[in-house]
Amino acid sequence: xxxxxxxxxxxxxxxxxxxxxxxxxxxxxxxxxxxxxxxxxxxxxxxxxxxxxxxxxxxxxxxxxxxxxxxxxxxxxxxxxxxxxxxxxxxxxxxxxxxxxxxxxxxxxxxxxxxxxxxxxxxxxxxxxxxxxxxxxxxxxxxxxxxxxxxxxxxxxxxxxxxxxxxxxxxxxxxxxxxxxxxxxxxxxxxxxxxxxxxxxxxxxxxxxxxxxxxxxxxxxxxxxxxxxxxxxxxxxxxxxxxxxxxxxxxxxxxxxxxxxxxxxxxxxxxxxxxxxxxxxxxxxxxxxxxxxxxxxxxxxxxxxxxxxxxxxxxxxxxxxxxxxxxxxxxxxxxxxxxxxxxxxxxxxxxxxxxxxxxxxxxxxxxxxxxxxxxxxxxxxxxxxxxxxxxxxxxxxxxxxxxxxxxxxx
Numbered sequence: 538x539x540x541x542x543x544x545x546x547x548x549x550x551x552x553x554x555x556x557x558x559x560x561x562x563x564x565x566x567x568x569x570x571x572x573x574x575x576x577x578x579x580x581x582x583x584x585x586x587x588x589x590x591x592x593x594x595x596x597x598x599x600x601x602x603x604x605x606x607x608x609x610x611x612x613x614x615x616x617x618x619x620x621x622x623x624x625x626x627x628x629x630x631x632x633x634x635x636x637x638x639x640x641x642x643x644x645x646x647x648x649x650x651x652x653x654x655x656x657x658x659x660x661x662x663x664x665x666x667x668x669x670x671x672x673x674x675x676x677x678x679x680x681x682x683x684x685x686x687x688x689x690x691x692x693x694x695x696x697x698x699x700x701x702x703x704x705x706x707x708x709x710x711x712x713x714x715x716x717x718x719x720x721x722x723x724x725x726x727x728x729x730x731x732x733x734x735x736x737x738x739x740x741x742x743x744x745x746x747x748x749x750x751x752x753x754x755x756x757x758x759x760x761x762x763x764x765x766x767x768x769x770x771x772x773x774x775x776x777x778x779x780x781x782x783x784x785x786x787x788x789x790x791x792x793x794x795x796x797x798x799x800x801x802x803x804x805x806x807x808x809x810x811x812x813x814x815x816x817x818x819x820x821x822x823x824x825x826x827x828x829x830x831x832x833x834x835x836x837x838x839x840x841x842x843x844x845x846x847x848x849x850x851x852x853x854x855x856x857x858x859x860x861x862x863x864x865x866x867x868x869x870x871x872x873x874x875x876x877x878x879x880x881x882x883x884x885x886x887x888x889x890x891x892x893x894x895x896x897x898x899x900x901x902x903x904x905x906x907x908x909x910x911x912x913x914x915x916x917x918x919x920x921x922x923x924x925x926x927x928x929x930x931x932x933x934x935x936x937x938x939x940x941x942x943x944x945x946x947x
């Protein structure tokens with residue numbers, strides 16, 4: 538396990554230690570009020586950990602505390618890893634971003650767009666073009682998620698078997714089912730959070746000839762020492778796994794949703810989800826964010842080129858607009874105002890419009906169980922926050938954390 542102790546005095550790293558301590562004090566209140574099971578936080582500047590805080594339980598029912606090596610469901614914090622993986626193949630010349638994905642997944646040829654009717658009797662028309670790899674990376678593919686509850690197409694996903702707890706078949710068949718359903722809009726015309734990154738996972742399999750788990754292990758996890766990351770809890774490590782909770786409808790108290798000792802994550806999944814399937818630890822994800830912070834390499838092992846990463850973490854929305862102007866105002870793991878989107882990451886483009894203390898060029902993402910990270914290339918800063926409460930929109934923890942971290946900089 539990666540050591541996760543403070544490595545430098547906050548003052549030497551440009552922080553006011555007392556003001557930085559406000560972060561833990563604030564997060565503890567969520568736990569003390571029963572709103573979160575526990576919290577696990579890391580702040581680093583440069584190569585050194587500046588701040589660590591753990592509080593509360595990983596398993597409230599068994600009174601097991603949060604520990605440095607607790608294993609969490611990372612849900613959509615899987616997406617940046619999958620995005621790095623597909624861009625590794627781009628760096629090998631295996632595809633261009635404008636290429637249609639039907640070249641590797643033929644069922645996506647000739648996509649149809651929903652034009653009227655309802656989930657049982659949809660009307661469709663031909664899409665203006667096929668979905669490209671770039672569309673998947675930027676969530677402008679026209680795909681959607683079953684949980685949006687906002688459109689007839691969302692309902693069609695649910696009727697096709699997409700659900701929080703299961704998927705309709707393995708990754709290959711899941712992609713074929715997605716391809717058979719109508720798109721929400723023409724590819725490249727809007728932003729909508731979706732199964733796009735799961736389809737990227739299938740592209741990785743077809744292009745590389747490896748299963749997604751084998752590819753990630755060989756090309757990302759092993760090179761930078763992510764020893765506890767995978768699509769299921771490692772054998773014999775069940776005790777370290779955190780339970781997952783949801784807010785009670787009346788009291789908002791954290792209520793058991795997925796018991797760590799009975800969870801489906803204790804078994805290999807039928808479909809490997811590049812969009813939300815990984816479990817991991819704070820230490821492992823810290824190694825990933827440190828590789829990003831340092832331009833794509835860690836301890837002499839490069840997982841992505843420096844220029845490729847700069848390209849990925851720039852805003853790719855047309856005309857440099859933000860998600861408010863280009864996206865559908867549905868559930869996502871980021872705010873919309875003042876925030877653009879790159880290739881697998883949200884990107885802050887206007888902190889004033891975002892109305893959150895933040896840094897232009899800061900890139901980030903989060904997970905459905907309220908986990909989050911961001912990397913700030915200007916301040917040379919990385920922050921990771923872990924807990925297990927679905928959904929991530931329950932509490933305003935992410936903007937609060939940004940204010941609490943940035944206010945402590947000297």
